[in-house]
Amino acid sequence: MSGLFLVQLLNGVQLGVLLFLVAAGLTLVFGVMHFINLAHGVQYMLGAYLAASLGIWTGSFWLGLLLALPLSLAAGLLLEFLVFRHLYDRDHLSQVLATFGVILFLDEAVRALWGSAPLPVPQPEGLGSIVLMPGLLYPVYRLVIIGAGLGVGLLLWLLVERTRMGMLVRAGASNAPMVSALGVDIRRLFTIVFGFGAMLAGFGGALAGPVFAVVPRMGDTVLILAFVVIVIGGIGSIRGAFLAALLVGLVDTLGKAMLPDLLRLVLDAAPARQAGAALASMLVYLLMAGILAFRPAGLFGGVRA
Amino acid sequence: MLRRTVLGAAALPLLGGLARPALAQNAPVKVAFLGTLSGPAASLGNQLRDGWLTGVKHLEGRLGGRPVETLVLDDELKPDVALTKIRAALERDKVDFVVGVVFSNMLQAIFRPVTESETVLITTNAGPSTYAGRGCNPFMFTTAYQNDQPHATMGQVAQEEGYKRVFILVPNYQAGKDAVNGFKSRFKGEVVDEVYVPLNQLDFSAEVARIAALKPDAIFTFMPGGLGVNLVRQYRQAGLANIPFLSTFTVDEATLPAQQDAALGFFTAATWAPDFPGEASQRFVRDFEAAYNYVPGNYAAQSYDAALLIDSALKATGGRTSDKPALRAALEKADFPSLRGRFAFGRNHYPVQDFWLCKVVKRPDGKFATATVRKVLENDTDPYAGECRFRG
Numbered sequence: 001m002s003g004l005f006l007v008q009l010l011n012g013v014q015l016g017v018l019l020f021l022v023a024a025g026l027t028l029v030f031g032v033m034h035f036i037n038l039a040h041g042v043q044y045m046l047g048a049y050l051a052a053s054l055g056i057w058t059g060s061f062w063l064g065l066l067l068a069l070p071l072s073l074a075a076g077l078l079l080e081f082l083v084f085r086h087l088y089d090r091d092h093l094s095q096v097l098a099t100f101g102v103i104l105f106l107d108e109a110v111r112a113l114w115g116s117a118p119l120p121v122p123q124p125e126g127l128g129s130i131v132l133m134p135g136l137l138y139p140v141y142r143l144v145i146i147g148a149g150l151g152v153g154l155l156l157w158l159l160v161e162r163t164r165m166g167m168l169v170r171a172g173a174s175n176a177p178m179v180s181a182l183g184v185d186i187r188r189l190f191t192i193v194f195g196f197g198a199m200l201a202g203f204g205g206a207l208a209g210p211v212f213a214v215v216p217r218m219g220d221t222v223l224i225l226a227f228v229v230i231v232i233g234g235i236g237s238i239r240g241a242f243l244a245a246l247l248v249g250l251v252d253t254l255g256k257a258m259l260p261d262l263l264r265l266v267l268d269a270a271p272a273r274q275a276g277a278a279l280a281s282m283l284v285y286l287l288m289a290g291i292l293a294f295r296p297a298g299l300f301g302g303v304r305a
Numbered sequence: 306m307l308r309r310t311v312l313g314a315a316a317l318p319l320l321g322g323l324a325r326p327a328l329a330q331n332a333p334v335k336v337a338f339l340g341t342l343s344g345p346a347a348s349l350g351n352q353l354r355d356g357w358l359t360g361v362k363h364l365e366g367r368l369g370g371r372p373v374e375t376l377v378l379d380d381e382l383k384p385d386v387a388l389t390k391i392r393a394a395l396e397r398d399k400v401d402f403v404v405g406v407v408f409s410n411m412l413q414a415i416f417r418p419v420t421e422s423e424t425v426l427i428t429t430n431a432g433p434s435t436y437a438g439r440g441c442n443p444f445m446f447t448t449a450y451q452n453d454q455p456h457a458t459m460g461q462v463a464q465e466e467g468y469k470r471v472f473i474l475v476p477n478y479q480a481g482k483d484a485v486n487g488f489k490s491r492f493k494g495e496v497v498d499e500v501y502v503p504l505n506q507l508d509f510s511a512e513v514a515r516i517a518a519l520k521p522d523a524i525f526t527f528m529p530g531g532l533g534v535n536l537v538r539q540y541r542q543a544g545l546a547n548i549p550f551l552s553t554f555t556v557d558e559a560t561l562p563a564q565q566d567a568a569l570g571f572f573t574a575a576t577w578a579p580d581f582p583g584e585a586s587q588r589f590v591r592d593f594e595a596a597y598n599y600v601p602g603n604y605a606a607q608s609y610d611a612a613l614l615i616d617s618a619l620k621a622t623g624g625r626t627s628d629k630p631a632l633r634a635a636l637e638k639a640d641f642p643s644l645r646g647r648f649a650f651g652r653n654h655y656p657v658q659d660f661w662l663c664k665v666v667k668r669p670d671g672k673f674a675t676a677t678v679r680k681v682l683e684n685d686t687d688p689y690a691g692e693c694r695f696r697g
Contacts, residue, residue, distance in 0.1 A: 004518045011510040069462040106344070116347030119564035129544065136517035137544030142510070213534040213563065214403050215345050221505045257511040260500070270499075275476045277501035 003133025004254060008257045009250070010132070014142050017149025021040055021204030022222055023229040023241045023298045024156060025197025031236020032173045033190050035088060039102040040078065041223030047072045047202025048209045048218060049110055055122040061210065062124065068206045069199060076198020078190055088190065103220070111216045119214040125197075143205050152200065153242050162236055169193060173236055225252075225297025230249050234301025248284050253285040313334060333374040333624070334619065337394035339415065340405040342379035345408040346530055349407045349604055350379070353429050355597045356605030357404060359589060364367040364595075368612070369619020375637065380407075381598060383412035391415040395422050404611050407604075409433040409452065409480070410478045418443055420444040423629055425636065427615070429608040434483070438689030440446045441653040444629075446636055448610045448648075450576055451655050451687030454482070455553045456487025457575035458660040458681045461526055462550060463492045465681075470497045471551075471585045474536070475527045477501035484527035484553060490688070497521050502532075509536045513543045523549040524594040533565045541567040556665050558602030561673040568665045573675055576656075577606040578643045578663045583584060601672045610688025617641035647684075653693035657686050 026040045050071050079235025083102060087095050090141065129137035160166035170191055171179045179185040205219070212218065229248050233240025260276030267275065291299065306490040338357055340350030354377060361373050366391060374393055380387035394400045403419050404427045406412045412431040419426045420442045428447040436442060437451045464469055473488065473496055475481035485499060499521050500512055516524060525530035527538045540550060550556075555566060557573055579590045579600055589609055593601040601609075618635035619626070626632055639650050651657045660682040663675040 004514055008511055011508065011514070013507055014510070038510055095625040111343065111347070116343070116345060117559065120563050120565050129542070133514070133517065135520060135544075136514055137542070138683050140544045152435070169599075211535075211539070213478040213531040213538075215534070219529075221507060253508075253511050256502070257515065273499050273501060274477075277503070281503045 003136075005236060006136060007132050007136065008254055010138070010142065010146070012250035012253035013246060014146050014149075014249070015253055016101065016246035017146050018204050018208055019222070019225055019229050020149055020242050020245035021152060021207070021251055022052070022201050022226040024232070024238060025153070025200040027168070027230040027233065027236055027238065027241045028193055029197050030230060032169055032193050035084065036099065037084065037197075038096060038099040038223065040111050040197070040226065041045070041219030042103050042106045043072065043076060043079075043198045043201040044158050044205040044208075044222055045110065045217070045219035046075050046106070047205030048212075048214045049114060049119065049205075050075075051206030052119045052209050052214050053114070055209075056120070059122075059282050060125065061122045062126075064122065066207045068202060072202025072206075073199040077191065079198070080194045084194065085187075085191075096126045107217050114216075116216055118153070121214055123210050126257045131155070131277040142212060145211070148203075148207060151240075152203070156238050165192075226251050226285070228284055230298075232288050232291050232298055234295075236300030237298070237300035240298055240300030247287070250285050252280075252284050255280040326541045331371075333372040334368045334374070334402070334507050334624075335374050335398055335400040336368075336402045336404055336615070336616070337376045337378055337391065337398070338376045338405045339391060339403060339411065341381055341382045341407045341411070342377070345384050346382060346407065346457065349430065349530075350405075352559055352602055352604035353405050353407060353599075353608045355593065356601060356608030357429070357612055358595050359596065359601075359605070361610040363589070363592070363609075364616050366411055368616045369624045370624070371619065371624045372377040377613050380411045382408065382411070384410060386412045387411045387419065392418055392498060393442040395419065396425060400424065401617060405429055406431045409435075410570050412429060413437075416442070416445070425626075425632065427611045429611045434685075434687075434689050437653050437687050438692035439694075441693035441695065443633055443654075443695040446614070446650065446654040448614060448656065449607045450658070450660075451689065453487040453490070454660060454682070454685060454687055456484045456488070456527065457491050458662070458685075459551045459572075460491030460520040460555055461681050462572070462574070463488070463494065463523055463525065466523070466549070467549070467550075468492075469494050470519075470521045472497050472519060472521040473499040473526070474516075474524060475499075475501060476504045476506070476529075478504055478531060481527060488525050492525075494522075504532070505547075506532060507535065509539045510543075512536075513539050513545065516540075516545060516548065517543060519693070521548060523551055525551045526555055527553045528555045530560065533560050536572065538567045546570065557604075557675060558600045559604065561665065561675075562599065564665075565673055568673065569667060570680070571664050571665050573665070574681070575661055575663045575675060576605045576658055576676045578661065578677045579604040580642065580666075580674070581646075583644075583646065585642055589644055600672055610641070610643050610645070610648070613641040613643070614639060645697045651686050651690045653687075653690045655687050655690065657684055659683050660685055 022044050029035050029037050051064045051068035054067045055061045087098055124141045127140040132138045229244045233244030259280045260273050263272040263276045277303050340353045342350040378390040402425050406428045407430050409431045426445045429448050430448045432449045432451045467481050467595045475484050552573050556568040556571045617640045620630050621635035636651055639648055649657050659680050661677040664678050
């Protein structure tokens with residue numbers, strides 16, 4: 001049973017790490033630019049589609065992943081230039097409406113280009129599996145996802161806390177007009193932050209491709225969870241997003257794995273399964289409600305905003 | 306057209322009687338095809354549509370001698386959209402038949418308006434229990450199956466293979482629960498665990514680890530669409546493929562292009578597979594692939610059969626659709642060469658047919674398809690047929 005628990009723990013961390021990659025960009029854009037970008041999930045989907053297509057084209061998953069990064073960045077910058085740039089000064093309702101329109105448009109565009117059937121994704125070559133518990137092969141690739149997520153987290157922290165660019169981002173978050181008055185091109189800064197966030201989401205999608213199905217609208221479910229993550233973590237906080245993502249990933253995975261068994265201690269088998277499954281899907285939102293009840297600004301909210 | 310027919314029939318009964326066959330020969334048969342053609346489930350709707358169009362093409366664009374006009378409608382997997390479009394087809398376009406329908410909830414949305422206008426409804430995929438028993442309707446036919454039957458087929462397979470301990474994994478909604486009941490109706494061994502996952506589940510790693518820990522003799526699952534793609538891939542990656550993978554609507558021609566090697570050797574239950582012998586079946590597969598560049602699944606074959614069915618009925622009525630009892634009687638005969646071979650309707654207008662165990666194979670041309678392993682149920686009638694009494 002300890003083997004099973006270890007595997008479930010790793011699964012939880014892995015889901016958390018993928019959520020972090022999406023949530024990091026979302027929280028940066030939201031925190032720094034006060035801009036609600038519902039289309040962030042679409043950028044995750046684009047990353048997955050680009051990596052899968054390029055992986056098929058080049059014959060190598062890793063090459064596809066590598067090539068997908070600049071393309072995701074370019075897609076993010078293009079969207080920023082065409083649509084989002086014109087919305088920064090509008091209220092949140094306009095932003096929500098416009099970015100929701102982008103979701104609809106890009107979901108259909110992806111379907112028209114690649115078709116509605118799930119895309120075959122080349123499996124990452126050169127990685128085997130390890131045995132963590134008897135009878136179960138654990139793909140090393142899943143450990144790579146965890147490693148990549150932790151690496152990105154560290155890199156982001158260094159960028160935000162230790163570089164000049166990071167300093168400007170932090171300054172822009174607390175008082176954008178002042179930064180602008182001091183002679184910093186705040187628009188350019190916003191564009192860079194936006195492109196970077198889009199690239200992170202694309203990276204998350206590209207990493208998720210071999211594990212999850214690459215289908216139209218795959219970004220929608222992730223987007224909702226990513227919003228939960230940034231709300232729990234505190235909007236604008238990278239550190240909060242990181243911890244909240246791991247928390248959400250673990251609660252979701254362990255809840256699904258353990259809750260039906262726990263309920264069986266007090267209920268019959270059949271209702272325990274049904275109630276357990278239903279409750280497990282709610283757990284993440286219950287967690288969010290619980291945390292907000294005690295810390296309305298999220299775990300790390302208000303520290304810097 | 307309606308006004309002319311009414312005039313002819315009411316004012317000049319003699320002349321009308323003479324004129325009508327000629328009119329029936331020239332005017333096109335109007336058919337509304339309804340399917341889910343956008344969104345994640347569109348590959349199923351595409352299969353239905355392309356199967357229907359292949360059938361019409363093989364009949365040289367004529368049903369019972371009359372030219373066909375097909376209105377292709379996308380329900381977008383939204384009941385209100387399905388209803389609006391079907392209403393327009395019935396009232397404005399005055400269609401003679403409604404065919405297609407991927408999902409049971411779309412069928413539920415359009416069922417009453419179509420049958421109440423006495424238009425013949427032929428579903429080529431959806432076959433809910435709602436309309437198989439007491440709720441059956443003389444104007445509805447299906448060339449597919451009743452939804453319980455494929456699941457029951459898999460239960461029978463598990464029973465015959467002598468599996469003692471089976472693990473069940475389904476999505477947490479009505480069709481998932483129906484799948485479990487269908488499977489259990491014929492499997493009498495121990496169910497070591499039943500796991501219900503949310504319909505938008507992304508990652509199956511928790512369930513896969515659980516299966517590895519329980520080591521069942523086989524698993525039974527119903528995971529349509531993208532769910533099935535994830536599950537199959539992760540099941541294979543986890544090295545569990547030595548545990549037999551019994552499934553329904555999880556590995557088929559709609560999902561195999563994405564699953565590919567990961568699904569090799571996995572099992573499914575079907576009424577037809579592309580490797581069915583017989584020239585008609587082979588010709589269908591050949592022409593379908595040439596036209597649409599993907600492998601037809603049983604979805605497409607069922608739609609193809611619907612075209613042949615309507616053709617046979619219209620031939621029997623001399624092309625006329627106005628005499629409803631005659632049209633229904635002609636449809637009930639099911640006097641057409643089905644791709645499945647033998648085909649007959651039960652009293653509830655659901656087919657009485659054979660069900661096959663199929664397995665995923667890689668064809669010599671590199672494409673993935675299902676192939677028949679053996680016949681599991683012969684001349685199977687759905688469990689609700691006995692309750693059906695047509696009113697009027």
